Amino acid sequence: MDNMNATAVPIEYSRSVMEELRGTVQEVSYQVGNYIDFSRQFVTDRNINRSEAGRETVAGESIMKKCNVYLPAAYNPNDHSVRYNVMYLLHGVGGDQYEWLSSNVTVDGRFVICNLLDHLIAKGEIDPLIVVFPNGRSAHDWIDTSFNAEGTHMLGFYYFDYELRYDLIPFIESNYLTSADITATSHEAIIYNRMHRAIAGLSMGGMQALNLILGGYRHDSIRFTHTKSPWDNGLDKTVLAPGMIDLFAYVGAFSNAPTSSDGKTLGDSLASSVHKLHLLYLTCGDADGIAVDSYTKSVGELKSQSGQQLNQFYQILIKDGVHDFHVWNHGVYNFSRLLFRN
Numbered sequence: 001m002d003n004m005n006a007t008a009v010p011i012e013y014s015r016s017v018m019e020e021l022r023g024t025v026q027e028v029s030y031q032v033g034n035y036i037d038f039s040r041q042f043v044t045d046r047n048i049n050r051s052e053a054g055r056e057t058v059a060g061e062s063i064m065k066k067c068n069v070y071l072p073a074a075y076n077p078n079d080h081s082v083r084y085n086v087m088y089l090l091h092g093v094g095g096d097q098y099e100w101l102s103s104n105v106t107v108d109g110r111f112v113i114c115n116l117l118d119h120l121i122a123k124g125e126i127d128p129l130i131v132v133f134p135n136g137r138s139a140h141d142w143i144d145t146s147f148n149a150e151g152t153h154m155l156g157f158y159y160f161d162y163e164l165r166y167d168l169i170p171f172i173e174s175n176y177l178t179s180a181d182i183t184a185t186s187h188e189a190i191i192y193n194r195m196h197r198a199i200a201g202l203s204m205g206g207m208q209a210l211n212l213i214l215g216g217y218r219h220d221s222i223r224f225t226h227t228k229s230p231w232d233n234g235l236d237k238t239v240l241a242p243g244m245i246d247l248f249a250y251v252g253a254f255s256n257a258p259t260s261s262d263g264k265t266l267g268d269s270l271a272s273s274v275h276k277l278h279l280l281y282l283t284c285g286d287a288d289g290i291a292v293d294s295y296t297k298s299v300g301e302l303k304s305q306s307g308q309q310l311n312q313f314y315q316i317l318i319k320d321g322v323h324d325f326h327v328w329n330h331g332v333y334n335f336s337r338l339l340f341r342n
Contacts, residue, residue, distance in 0.1 A: 006283075006316045009333045013119040016108035021122045023072045023114055025101065030171040033062045034162035036139040036155050040224065046166055053159075054218055054239030065135055065142055067168065068097050069176070070114060072121050072128035083179040085129045085340045086172060087198040088164075089113075089332070090136050090205025093157070093257065094145050097135040100202075104325050112325075116333060126336050130176055136201070136208055138163040149234030150221040157204055158219050161212040161241055169197075169247065182247075190246055194275065198339045200252030202328040203291065206282075207257040210298055214251065214277070215243030215269025216261025231258045243269050245309075249278040250339050253298070254331035255291040255323055256282065260298045267305025277306075281314045281335045285321020312338070 016022065033045035042053045043060035050057055075084070091099035101111040108115070120126045135142050139156025148154055173182050180193035201209045210216055217237035222229050227236045237259075253260070270277060280302075284295035299315050316334065321327040 006314075006330075006334045009116065009329050010119075013116050013333070014107045014112050016110045016115050017118045017122050021073050022110070022118055023070050023075075023121070025068055025070050025111070025114060027066055027068050027097070028175075029064050029066050030168065031062045032065050032138065032163050032167045034138060034159070034166050035063060035142075036152050036159055038140055038152060040152055040155060042159060042162075044162065046162070048162070052239070052242065063140060063142075066097055067135060068101060068133040069172070070117060070131040070133070071176075072130070073118070074128050075130075075177070077177065080177060083177050085127065085196045085198070086132060086178055086180065087129055087200070087336065087339065088132045088134060090134065090199070090201030090208050092203035092205060093147055096143070096145055097133050100133050104329070112329065113332065116329060117336075120333070120336060127340065129340075130172070130178065132168070132172055134160075134164075134168055136160045136205055150223050154235075155220055157208060158211070158241075160208055161244055164212075165244060165247065191275075194245075194247055194249045195278070196340065197248050198250035198252070199248050200254065200281070200331065200335055202254045202331070203323065204257045206253035206255055206291075207260040207294075209251050209253045210256055210260050210266055212241050213244045213248055214266045214280075215241055215245075215273070216266055217241070217259075219259050233258065235259055237261075240265075240269070243273060245270070245273040245275045245277055249275075251277060251279070252281040252331060252335040253283075254328045255284045255288055256294055256298055257291060258294045260294045262297045263300040263302030264305050266298060267302045267310075270302075270306040270309045273309050276309045276311055279312045279314075279338055280310060281316070281331070281338065283314075283316035283318060283327065283331045283334075285318045285323065285327045287320050288323045288327070290323045314338075
């Protein structure tokens with residue numbers, strides 16, 4: 001664990017900045033060729049076999065999904081001389097592409113998360129960046145926000161990595177002025193690109209950041225696994241995800257959900273990775289009755305098992321913190337100030 005002066009979000013950062021310093025948010029649609037269908041099969045337009053996916057893989061028609069994109073005030077789509085780093089922020093089990101925005105209240109008529117980003121950029125604490133707010137359900141019924149362990153939309157959370165790799169990142173990097181270019185696949189390009197992408201999530205999104213990016217377990221309903229759920233939530237683990245350390249050098253998990261894999265599993269996956277994770281930032285409230293146990297489980301042994309493949313590792317336990325945006329905004333504030341320093 002590395003030491004860090006993790007500070008509270010300044011009160012004024014929840015308020016809006018001057019108009020000319022305000023970023024903008026746009027909702028955009030993109031095509032997805034990798035998702036869970038109504039039969040719980042994995043539809044893919046790639047050569048992904050059944051043993052890796054942990055279920056039948058089939059060809060199928062693409063679906064259309066939506067995400068939100070924050071663009072900094074200085075962003076000019078016609079100025080190709082300037083390129084931007086990208087941070088992906090994932091939502092919770094009952095949220096969607098708007099949870100970080102509308103569920104995080106508004107101040108001065110603007111989303112608090114946007115005010116926070118505006119302040120960080122305006123004060124020079126971080127470089128101007130693009131922030132993507134996806135819907136993390138890679139499923140035909142991705143708009144369903146209910147908690148239903150047997151639902152295909154719930155299973156879709158555990159297959160978001162394929163959509164991220166093959167659909168969303170290519171869309172973002174072909175339509176916005178990003179520093180990274182996923183179409184460049186040389187060894188040197190991969191090394192460069194991953195240093196310009198970051199990903200973090202709250203609750204279920206925190207689980208995704210750990211299990212899908214570092215390489216933890218996928219989960220499915222016990223009705224289909226024919227096993228018992230260790231959390232009494234109707235879910236149990238299935239197969240290990242391959243991980244996405246080749247795409248991301250910075251990972252954050254805020255109040256990671258109960259189905260997050262343990263530190264030994266995550267550390268073992270990291271140790272086997274070709275690439276080193278530059279930054280891993282985990283935070284949770286010590287009074288969080290939903291996630292504090294899974295946070296503790298995930299940090300345990302992670303550092304020791306990862307060998308030389310984990311550089312900076314931060315564990316921030318917030319006194320009296322619960323499962324809410326006080327903790328999650330604190331996570332974004334401190335996580336974002338550590339990004340892209342190399």
